[in-house]
Amino acid sequence: xxxxxxxxxxxxxxxxxxxxxxxxxxxxxxxxxxxxxxxxxxxxxxxxxxxxxxxxxxxxxxxxxxxxxxxxxxxxxxxxxxxxxxxxxxxxxxxxxxxxxxxxxxxxxxxxxxxxxxxxxxxxxxxxxxxxxxxxxxxxxxxxxxxxxxxxxxxxxxxxxxxxxxxxxxxxxxxxxxxxxxxxxxxxxxxxxxxxxxxxxxxxxxxxxxxxxxxxxxxxxxxxxxxxxxxxxxxxxxxxxxxxxxxxxxxxxxxxxxxxxxxxxxxxxxxxxxxxxxxxxxxxxxxxxxxxxxxxxxxxxxxxxxxxxxxxxxxxxxxxxxxxxxxxxxxxxxxxxxxxxxxxxxxxxxxxxxxxxxxxxxxxxxxxxxxxxxxxxxxxxxxxxxxxxxxxxxxxxxxxxx
Numbered sequence: 001x002x003x004x005x006x007x008x009x010x011x012x013x014x015x016x017x018x019x020x021x022x023x024x025x026x027x028x029x030x031x032x033x034x035x036x037x038x039x040x041x042x043x044x045x046x047x048x049x050x051x052x053x054x055x056x057x058x059x060x061x062x063x064x065x066x067x068x069x070x071x072x073x074x075x076x077x078x079x080x081x082x083x084x085x086x087x088x089x090x091x092x093x094x095x096x097x098x099x100x101x102x103x104x105x106x107x108x109x110x111x112x113x114x115x116x117x118x119x120x121x122x123x124x125x126x127x128x129x130x131x132x133x134x135x136x137x138x139x140x141x142x143x144x145x146x147x148x149x150x151x152x153x154x155x156x157x158x159x160x161x162x163x164x165x166x167x168x169x170x171x172x173x174x175x176x177x178x179x180x181x182x183x184x185x186x187x188x189x190x191x192x193x194x195x196x197x198x199x200x201x202x203x204x205x206x207x208x209x210x211x212x213x214x215x216x217x218x219x220x221x222x223x224x225x226x227x228x229x230x231x232x233x234x235x236x237x238x239x240x241x242x243x244x245x246x247x248x249x250x251x252x253x254x255x256x257x258x259x260x261x262x263x264x265x266x267x268x269x270x271x272x273x274x275x276x277x278x279x280x281x282x283x284x285x286x287x288x289x290x291x292x293x294x295x296x297x298x299x300x301x302x303x304x305x306x307x308x309x310x311x312x313x314x315x316x317x318x319x320x321x322x323x324x325x326x327x328x329x330x331x332x333x334x335x336x337x338x339x340x341x342x343x344x345x346x347x348x349x350x351x352x353x354x355x356x357x358x359x360x361x362x363x364x365x366x367x368x369x370x371x372x373x374x375x376x377x378x379x380x381x382x383x384x385x386x387x388x389x390x391x392x393x394x395x396x397x398x399x400x401x402x
Contacts, residue, residue, distance in 0.1 A: 005155035006205040006350055007148060007333075009320045010198035010313040011089035013082060014054035014304060015170075021051050023059070024189045031063075037182050044182065045189035049277040049298070053192030053305040055172045062172045068233035071173050075111025079168050083117065084125055086197040087166060094162070094199035098125055101199075102161040103132040103154050107143035107309045108168045109227075110234075117168070138338070140225060141273055143167070144196075144309035145335025145343030149213035151200035152345065163200040169193060169308040174234050183238040190276070192305030196313035207320070208331065208347035212260045216252035218245055218340040225338040242340070243278045249342045250286035253334060256344050262330060269331035269349070270294050271315045274301035279336070309335070327351040 025042055032038055055062055056078050065071075091097065104118045104127065113120075116135035121127060134150060136143045144167055151163035171191035176184065200210070224242050228235035250264075257264035265287040272283060274297040284291055291298070296315040300307070307314060312335050319325065329349040336342050 004203070005152050005210045006201050007151075007208040007210055007316070007347065008090070008094035008199045008201060008205045009207055010196050010317045011086040011093060012310070012314050012317050013086045013195045015056040015078075015082075015193050017055040017058050019053050019055060019059055021046070021048075021189070024050075024053075027059075027063075028185060028189065031177075032180065032185065035180060035185075041182050041185040044186045047277070048186070048190045048305070049301055050190060050192075050305045051302050054194065056170045056193045057172065062175055063177065065175070065177055065232065068231065071233055072111055075170055075173055076113055078170060079108075079111065079113075079117060080120065080124075082195055083121070083166060083168055083197075086195045087121070087125065087164065090164065090197035090199055094201055094205055096162050096199055096201065098127045100162050101127055101131055101164045102158065103134060103151070103163045105134045105136065105147040105150055105163060105165045106168070107136045107139070107147050107166070109137060109140045109143065109308060110170045110173055111168075112137065117166070121166075139309075139341060139343075140337035141275060141306070141308045141311065142335040142337025142339070142341045142343045144312040145273070145333060145345065146215075146341075147309070148198075148200070148210070148312070148333060148345050149215070149343055152210040152213050155200055155202040155210075159202045161202045165196075165198050165200065165313075167194075167196040167308075167310040167313060169195070169310050171306075171308060174236055176232060176235050178232070179235055183240070184236065187236050187238060190306050192307050194304055194307035194310040194314060196310040196317075198313055198316075206350045206352040207324075208316070208333070208345075209350045210345055210347045212256065213343070213345040214252075214256040214259075216249065216342040216344070218248050218342075221245070221340040222338075224340055243276065243282070245336070245340050246279055246282035246286060249334075249336060249340075250283055252342055253332060253344055254287075257332065257346060260346050262346060264332065265289065267331050268325050268329035269319055270297070271312055271319065271331065271333040272297045273311050273335045273337075274298065274315065275306055275336060277301065309337075311335070324351060325349040 106118045118133035122131050139146050147165045154163055155161050170193045172193050224239035226237045254264040270293050280294045296318040300314045333345040
């Protein structure tokens with residue numbers, strides 16, 4: 001039997017507190033009325049395309065800074081309260097139990113725990129005591145793609161294994177009221193909070209059959225996305241050159257696809273990290289795709305902002321909620337983050353049995369249809385995302401994050 005690892009339907013959860021773009025802009029005007037670059041910051045925030053974001057605390061509490069110790073304790077408290085629910089849903093989607101999980105990959109860049117959250121989950125949710133643990137904390141937004149790739153590697157080595165991936169990102173807990181650089185003001189209007197979980201099954205299941213994966217580091221870009229670690233906690237640093245990395249990352253995606261004898265410009269679905277609209281626009285431009293090809297990522301950005309490592313899972317869940325793609329449709333999943341690092345996966349869609357899923361297939365069609373024909377279909381179909389509105393296009397250098 002051919003070995004295959006299938007990425008099953010993710011579970012997504014967002015906190016109950018919501019802030020809109022208009023509220024964010026008004027806060028910026030109020031809190032930074034005397035900032036010499038306020039008009040630029042307002043334009044950048046407006047160009048993110050983010051309409052709403054979810055926060056783990058009410059905005060009044062988010063704007064306060066009680067200290068790094070209190071904030072990190074809040075991260076741990078909220079993670080322990082919210083993560084088990086998304087795990088249970090993800091296990092249900094994959095039709096596996098806690099006893100059948102062999103590895104837990106936990107990704108987060110917005111809080112720190114040692115022992116890792118994986119140890120707490122094994123003890124609290126009754127996973128097997130020999131369940132392997134892989135916490136990933138320093139890949140930022142790329143960690144979602146890295147988690148998928150490491151799960152794929154594990155299931156390739158152990159074909160009967162199942163891997164649980166958990167992403168927990170409370171970006172709002174990194175708000176630093178004393179950081180007044182334009183990049184930080186932009187970040188205050190771009191990032192949101194979310195949790196995600198998904199199972200990669202070594203055998204069985206439906207979703208994305210992982211075919212190949214790879215990583216790419218853009219040389220000499222370590223300082224472009226980073227944390228300054230201070231007494232007050234993590235201070236996010238974002239270089240204005242970050243939006244311009246897609247002309248380098250897109251060829252890396254093309255090269256991986258070519259190794260697998262695929263054409264990255266002729267695939268059926270694209271699940272890509274939504275750091276900002278220009279990143280998505282540049283990807284489409286590089287590959288000759290219409291904006292509609294990245295509609296799942298655009299919808300995530302519009303409704304939830306940049307939710308770091310959880311983006312790829314939220315975008316993938318939107319593909320599932322549309323009914324998925326045709327059986328054996330080809331697609332790509334890519335996360336981008338500090339380094340600058342890209343984590344890229346290729347896969348085929350494995351459809352559910354008809355009696356389990358009666359919904360119609362999504363607009364992406366099976367691979368025999370040419371990209372030119374599919375592009376016409378995407379353009380004529382219009383947006384099929386969950387979004388109430390489409391993200392606005394950015395000006396060069398505007399509204400982007402890692």
